[in-house]
């Protein structure tokens with residue numbers, strides 16, 4: 544088995560990795576680090592939770608440890624503030640024994656402190672595209688010394704409409720550079736971007752594309768829309784759910800649900816785009832340190848969220864974009880631990896579920912909870928036209944035959 548020492552990393556980085564208690568490199572790290580150290584371009588098909596951040600940061604830090612300091616030599620572009628902050632944190636963790644200066648810039652907070660840090664000179668910059676452009680326009684950035692560019696979560700940048708910004712940024716960078724592009728899925732626009740920006744890249748595909756982390760146990764609870772809230776409360780009470788991330792479709796629904804859960808005595812916070820940066824950081828910190836047991840979030844706010852030990856991801860609303868389902872459930876079962884993904888699905892959301900099942904290639908098992916069974920019409924819609932063939936459903940474990948032993952179970956198999 545490959546060890547970190549086999550990958551050709553400097554002793555300072557090996558020590559930092561050891562301090563972080565990483566025993567062995569994850570598959571993306573084992574494959575990407577040697578390629579990136581050689582200076583070759585890379586196309587990494589990997590979702591969050593695979594360890595891709597260290598996969599690009601360790602080689603970058605190794606490069607920055609040599610050569611001139613205080614000039615911007617490496618840039619990481621990432622879609623959200625939370626992700627940028629996390630990568631910045633990782634850069635500090637892995638680079639703690641090296642004299643490399645890194646900083647993070649993202650929107651929603653004042654420009655001034657960021658401006659000051661940039662003027663002091665940084666080697667590595669982690670940025671969201673919009674804020675990076677703000678700094679470029681103000682003359683706070685100079686890319687002539689840039690050697691490495693990372694485009695992180697490229698598919699998400701596309702979804703969030705950032706591709707034009709990314710292209711504007713690309714035009715200002717030296718063409719002679721190393722580029723590492725990571726994306727969980729490969730929509731056509733990203734393939735084109737990769738074709739245009741990467742020079743004879745090595746392609747690394749960890750796991751199948753657009754497939755959820757294999758260790759997540761997935762289940763669907765068919766339910767009437769007006770029963771969702773009570774079903775969630777019931778599951779929170781009886782389901783041994785300790786550290787739960789709940790996704791809603793809108794900010795208003797996140798806020799409303801969080802308020803209700805607080806009223807019934809849950810330690811809960813909401814995380815969405817209408818909250819100030821301070822409130823978002825506080826909610827996240829609380830969730831990380833265990834003060835908050837349930838975090839109710841919208842997709843954009845929770846994008847790339849890296850919190851250890853999330854036991855359950857709950858889709859209070861099914862996402863309209865099937866890939867979002869993969870991103871959401873990737874929040875649990877991080878770095879190969881196991882986790883549960885629960886979706887509360889009303890009959891109006893069935894089409895979205897079918898699109899998700901088509902994307903991931905399995906039918907997610909259905910379960911009923913006694914007392915929360917949906918009405919006859921919902922049952923009829925759920926049992927129409929399965930998305931995947933019966934043979935595939937049996938193979939995936941979606942169809943189980945419960946014998947007499949299981950009668951009386953509170954959680955019953957659906958099919």
Ligand code: AMP
Nearest residue numbers: 565567568569591592593594595596878
């Ligand atoms: P990422 O996919 O980069 O967001 O990383 C997911 C999580 O895995 C983070 O919490 C990392 O700290 C953790 N991690 C990264 N590399 C390793 C490793 N080699 N061994 C154990 N955990 C790791």
